[in-house]
Amino acid sequence: MPFKKLQEISGVINSVNDGARAVRNVTSTANNVQRTGQDAQRTVSNFKNKREDKKAKKAAAGMWVCDCGEQNSTKFCGACGSAPPVPVVCPKCKWKRPADKSSMKFCGECGTKFEED
Ligand SMILES: [Zn+2]
Numbered sequence: 001m002p003f004k005k006l007q008e009i010s011g012v013i014n015s016v017n018d019g020a021r022a023v024r025n026v027t028s029t030a031n032n033v034q035r036t037g038q039d040a041q042r043t044v045s046n047f048k049n050k051r052e053d054k055k056a057k058k059a060a061a062g063m064w065v066c067d068c069g070e071q072n073s074t075k076f077c078g079a080c081g082s083a084p085p086v087p088v089v090c091p092k093c094k095w096k097r098p099a100d101k102s103s104m105k106f107c108g109e110c111g112t113k114f115e116e117d
C-alpha cells in the first residue's frame, strides 16, 4: 500500500474518532440538561411543600381556632365575632372535653356519653 494512501486512511480514522467524541459530548450535555430539569422539578415540589406547611392551621397553646379558620387568643373571634366553641363537660366526672375534640361522643376519663344539645 502506498504511503499516501495510509495517511489518508489514518486521517479518516482520526475524523471518525473526533465524531465519536462529539457524540459523547452531546450525550453528556443532554444528561446535564435532564439533571437540571429534575433539579428544577425538585425545587418546585419543595416550594409547594413549604407553602402547604404554612397553610396547615393548628391551634397553638392557649389559642382556639374559630369555625371560620381564624386562630384566636381572645374571647371572641377577631375575624367574625363568634364566641369560641363551648367545652363540653362530662356529667359524671366533670372532665372537660377539649374544644378541638368535638368528634368525641364519650368522656375520655370515664366513658360516660356526653349530653349535647
Ligand atoms: Zn371566626
Ligand SMILES: [Zn+2]
Pocket (backbone or CB within 6 Å): 090, 091, 092, 093, 094, 095, 107, 108, 109, 110, 111, 112
Ligand atoms: Zn367522665
